Structure formats: structure tokens, C-alpha cells
Amino acid sequence: MEAVLNYFETIPSHHRALIIVGGLTFFWLLEGIMPLFGKPYKRWKHAVPNIFFTITTILVNLPLAFLLLKSSDWVMVHNFGILNWLPEMPLWLYAIVGLLLMDFIGAYLPHYVEHKVKPLWMVHLVHHTDHNVDTTTANRHHPLESIIRYVFTLVGVFVIGTPIALVMLYQSLSVVATQFNHANIRLPKRVDAILSYFIVSPDMHKVHHHYRLPYTDSNYGNIFSVWDRLCGTFMTLDPDKIIYGVDVFPDKKKNGNIGELLKQPFQKYDKPTMHHNR
Template sequence: METIFNYFENIPSTHRSIILVGGLTFFWLLESGLPLFKFKYNKWQHALPNLFFTLTTVIINFALAFLLVGTADWVQANNFGVINWLLPEMQPLWLYVLLGVLLLDFFGAYLAHFVEHKVKPLWMVHLVHHTDHKVDTTTANRHHPIESLIRFAFTLFGVFVVGTPIAIVMLYQAMSLVFTQFTHANLKMSKGLDKALSYVIISPDMHKIHHHYRLPYTDSNYGNIFSIWDRLFGTYMYLDREKIVYGVDVFPDETKNGHIGELLKQPFQKYEKPTLTTNVED
């Protein structure tokens, strides 16, 4: 664990880029060979807007990285934050790291995601992620630039409250990236294995339920790495994979939802969020 901690404390930017590109390539190839849904689409054409938003997310995170580094250094120097109060000597190190990643996953992923679904202006921004009609691994980082700023703010808040040093921050971000690529990948695995994984981590089927086009499933399964938060706060739902339909019912135009220009404007368009349907078998 000490070796891992030291590595992520000084991880080069090139290695972080390799994790992004390598993970995307790996799951791209894997889902092409073992697809859950046999989409009839031009995979590269579909990927274009998603890769554009991946690039904008990378640029924003890179530009604001100094805030993460500064906050992480401050909490470590001042022994501030939950994990530093619970484990002031960083011992045992494995528990210190696990607790840090677990809590960052709550603030940076679950809480941010939950709030985006409950606050209408934020939901309008987050809609860009949900209006993909053919969810695959490239959908993972399909986030409007405004959402990238929102997610960054929640992560920064998490670093401050949790008290994570930069090593844990970098480890969390690497894990978060790989997990989101994994859970969005159009990958078919046995239902038994997927269900077993979902008791500990977010499995592909578990997250794809979140991408179902209608409520209440859209407002469920918010997690990114660990499934404990959805189960703890009662936001876990199950829907058989064969019943999943991607997209959002209020933005049904798949052609528009595949154009970068339309997606950039999407958060500023008006519509009424649909009421909760009581037919959970739909």
C-alpha cells in the first residue's frame, strides 16, 4: 500500500493520460467483442460528441488542478479533515486510503450526482449526459463544461472535508475514471456476476438502469465506484436489462442529441421535468 500511495503522490501527467486513453481503448475493444446491446450505429460518429466533452472535461480539470493540489496540501499540513481526525497517524495506511477513497466517492460522485438530479438548473446541465441514446464507454465523460465545473467543485469540497492528501486524490480520480468507463461500457456479462459485483461496486447493469429514459429509474443508482451509498440512502433500484431504454423522454430527438452544438445549448432550453411514473415495470 505504501508503494501505491507514493506512486500516486507523484504520478506524472503522462501516466494519468495513459489511464484515460488506455481505459477508453480497453473497454472500447471489449464492448465491441462482447456487446450487451447490438447497436446499429457508426461507433466513431457516435463517439465524436462524447470525446469532445471528454476533452473539455480534461481541460477544465487541468486548469483548476492547482486548487485540488493546494487544498490537499493544506489539509495534510494542518491535519484537517475526517480521515485525519479518525486516523491521525495515517495508520493503518490501507484503512486510511480506503476511507479516503470511499468518502471522496460520496462527495465527488454520489452527492454531486444526487444534487444534479434534484436541482432543476443543475439537472438541465446534467441532461447532456443522459441524452445519449446508445450508451457505451465513450458516454462516460459526456459532460457539459458547466457540469465539469460543478463536479470539480464537489470534489474540491470533498477533499477539504475528508482531508485527503494528494496521493489519495489522484488515486480516487484514477479509479473514478476507470470505473465510469467500465459501468458505461456496452459490455455483456452474466447477470449473476453483475448482481454479485453490485453488492460492493457499481456494476454495468446497475448503472445502466440509471440511464433508463423514464422515472423513477433515472433518479436511482447514482454511485460511481462503491454501491454502498445507493444502498445506504435508499436510491438503489433494479430493472431487468432487457427493459432498459436509453435517453430522456423530454429530449427524444436522437439526431439533435448527437450534435455538439445542440448539446452545448441543451441546458438553456425550457421544458417541464416529467412527473414520477408509478408503473415501475415500464
């Protein structure tokens, strides 16, 4: 564990980029071998807006990374945050506790809030208006959402007292986990169910992308499934019954257009819906 943390403490930017590209490529190929939904769609055309938003996510996070570094240095120097107030523990346990807490404040919590606060929901909609969820959907986030998520991660560093090695390890695991649980892959049901007790599995997360409540407001987790189970937001649904998308923005063509997606958070819809009547 010490070697792992030492590596992530000074992980080069190109290694982080390699993790993103490598994970995307691996799950993209896997989707072709064992797809969950075999119905044909133009995968390359579908990927274009999603890759665009992956790039904007990287561009938003890169210049702000120094704030994570400075904040992490500060909490360690001043012995601030939950991890620094806990009794001494083995390094492996310290890392697991840190990752669990980062996953809660940096992923579960902002995701939950985005679904409950209408202006934030409008920003998050861009992620939900994908009609063919696959591994490229993982980072389909409006640039405004990238900033929102970043703020929560930054707060997490202060509250938890996270060293930079754990921050970088968490972000790397987070990228691969979200690529995995968005991937259009069919695992054996028993394997997926067992995985869902520990991590967010593909079948578990796909429930969250169903277009109707209450399923849309469930399974908010990113890496670990424990937070959904503890907070009462865990739900199951047969994958064959899942329909992707959002009924307030049903136009598939517009939902695949980068310009329309950038404007989406600022558009109004009038009619009450069965999805989100807010």
C-alpha cells in the same frame, strides 16, 4: 499500498492521460466482443460528441488541478479533515476509508443534487440524452458540469482531509470505474449481481440511464455501490427493458450534435413529462 500512494503522489500528467485513453480503448474493444445491446449503431459517429466532451472535461480539470494540490497540502499541514481526526489505522484501511468518502462527496452527492435541482439537472441532461450508452458516454458532461463536479471534489478534500496521493488515486479509479459501468458490455448476470454489492456494475448503472422515473433517479454511485444501498437509491431493472435517453429531448440527431448539446442546458421545455416534471 505505500508504493501505490507514493506513485500517485507525483503521478505525471501524461500517465493520467494514458489511464483515460487506455481505459477507453480497452472497454471500446470489449464492447465489440461482448455487447449488452447488439443492435447496430454507428459507433464512431456516436463517439464524436462524447470524445469532444471528454476533452473539455480534461481541459476544465487540468488548470484547476493546482487548487486540489494546494488544498490537499493545506489540510495535511493543518491536520484538518475527517481522515486527520480519526485514530491511527493501517495504511490500507486509511486508503479505503479515504476513497469511500471521496466517492461519496465527489461523485454520489453531486450526482444526487444534479437530479434534484432543476438548473443543475438541465446541465446534467447532456449526459442523459445519449441514445446509445457505451464507454464513450462516461465523460459526456457539459463543461459546466465538469466545474460543478470539480467544486464538490474540492470540498471533499477539505471535509475529508485528503492527501494528494489519495486524490489522484481516487480520480484515476473514478475514470476507469465510470468507463467500465457505462460500457455496453454483457457480463454473466450472477457476476454482475455479485459485483454490484461492492462496486457499480454495468447492469446497475444502466438502470440510471433508463428514460423513465423512478429509475432515472436511482443508482447514482460511481465507484462504490454502498452509497446507493445505504441511502436507499439502489434499484434493479432487467437490462432488456432499458430505454436510453430523455423524453423532453427526444431528437436523436440534435442529441448527437455538439453545438446543440452545448446549448441544451439553456433551452426550455414546456410540457409536463413522465420523466422529470419539474
